[in-house]
Amino acid sequence: MAAKQDDSYAVVWPRGRKFNPRTEPAKRLSTLEGKVVAELWDYAFQGELSYPMIEQELSKRYPGVKFIGPDAFGNTHGGDEHEVIAGLPEKLKELGVDAVISGIGA
Numbered sequence: 278m279a280a281k282q283d284d285s286y287a288v289v290w291p292r293g294r295k296f297n298p299r300t301e302p303a304k305r306l307s308t309l310e311g312k313v314v315a316e317l318w319d320y321a322f323q324g325e326l327s328y329p330m331i332e333q334e335l336s337k338r339y340p341g342v343k344f345i346g347p348d349a350f351g352n353t354h355g356g357d358e359h360e361v362i363a364g365l366p367e368k369l370k371e372l373g374v375d376a377v378i379s380g381i382g383a
Contacts, residue, residue, distance in 0.1 A: 309339035312375035317365075318347035319354035324380045331378065345372055353379065 306312060314335070318324040324347060332344050350368060351361040369377070 306376055309335060309342045309376060311341040312339070313343045313345065313373050315345045315350065315369060315372065315374040315377045316347050317350055317353050317377060317379040319380070320347070320352050321354060322380075327380060328378075345374065347380075 316324075316328050316331075318328070328344075328346065335342055349372065350365065351357055353361055
């Protein structure tokens with residue numbers, strides 16, 4: 278940046294302006310007991326091992342919790358990700374989902 282005649286410099290903030298307004302997160306559930314939990318996955322890192330363990334442990338703690346596996350939703354990363362993500366709100370509502378676990382690969 279060139280110096281002005283009085284040897285001062287213009288300063289530019291290194292972070293850009295924020296264009297998305299901040300939103301409040303959804304209210305947390307008080308329990309998972311009797312709730313429906315969706316499992317989203319990008320099929321990149323060991324969800325086939327992780328989700329069964331998560332289901333087992335959560336089922337011990339929360340009687341009646343039900344799980345809908347990632348195959349019901351599709352791959353959240355890759356060729357169809359835009360369609361999968363765009364359709365999620367309707368799909369979650371249609372299936373009566375109360376909570377979501379989103380697994381993403383490392």
